[in-house]
Amino acid sequence: MFFRSAALLASLVTASLAADPAVPSLNVPACPKKGTVVYETSVPDRTSFPKTQVDLCYDKSAIHLTFTAYNETNFFYNASAMTNDAIYNFEVMEAFIYHGKQDPQHYLEIEIAPNNVTYNAFVYNPSKVRAAGAEFGHEFITDIYGYGMQTTTKLDHAKKLWTSNFRVPLGIFNIDNGAACGTDWRMNFFRTIVSPATYPNQTLGGWSPPNLASFHITPYFGHVKFI
């Protein structure tokens, strides 16, 4: 998510770097085993939120993420929005990914909508909290096929289930073939919920919920290890 609302931007004026928030950890094995995260917590209030799951594994050349939205009733997307358009104003599942241990300033943001349309960008956020007035920029991956970003999406309206798979090549992070075991990562995962009746007001949920309705607060990114 980028420019959600004037209220959000105003709230960011008071954003300050949280002093080492307690964040979750995850071990991710080589495929076909999976590391699994389940979250049911809203951002930023930490109230109950529909169950959302992310399964991750890695192989020689890529990270494989499977996003599962349970209790999905809206499947709401903007049919006119294409790759890298503002799909985050509707319903998306998102991952923020950084190779390394520290709170990142520069990271990959991927998002997927119920119609399989994606958003793919490198984000530059040197304040680490997207502080008001600080530099904050992004660079789209426009050639998603050239970058090896592959997705599939399946909707099951009867079961209220939305599942999307996302392949993210390890080479994007300069990890050579077969060298992912033992690497450290910082990641966070989010889901937005909005219906035609509630648009543009979204309910936000996250694995490691930041203290503000912003996803770009990197001290909250969880610790992930590829084992």
Ligand SMILES: *[C@@H]1O[C@H](CO)[C@@H](O)[C@H](O)[C@H]1NC(C)=O
């Ligand atoms: C999800 O749906 C199940 C069954 O329909 C229901 O029992 C549960 O309360 C729902 N959970 C949320 C968080 O909406």
Ligand SMILES: *[C@@H]1O[C@H](CO)[C@@H](O)[C@H](O)[C@H]1NC(C)=O
């Ligand atoms: C839907 O997406 C199109 C293309 O990005 C955009 O022009 C339009 O404003 C979007 N509609 C809404 C309601 O956000």
Ligand SMILES: *[C@@H]1O[C@H](CO)[C@@H](O)[C@H](O)[C@H]1NC(C)=O
């Ligand atoms: C989703 O997009 C990918 C390209 O990333 C494509 O290969 C796939 O067929 C698309 N459709 C579905 C339903 O997954």
Ligand SMILES: *[C@@H]1O[C@H](CO)[C@@H](O)[C@H](O)[C@H]1NC(C)=O
């Ligand atoms: C969205 O939220 C604002 C502020 O709380 C409220 O005034 C407005 O009525 C809401 N809109 C919808 C469609 O729910």
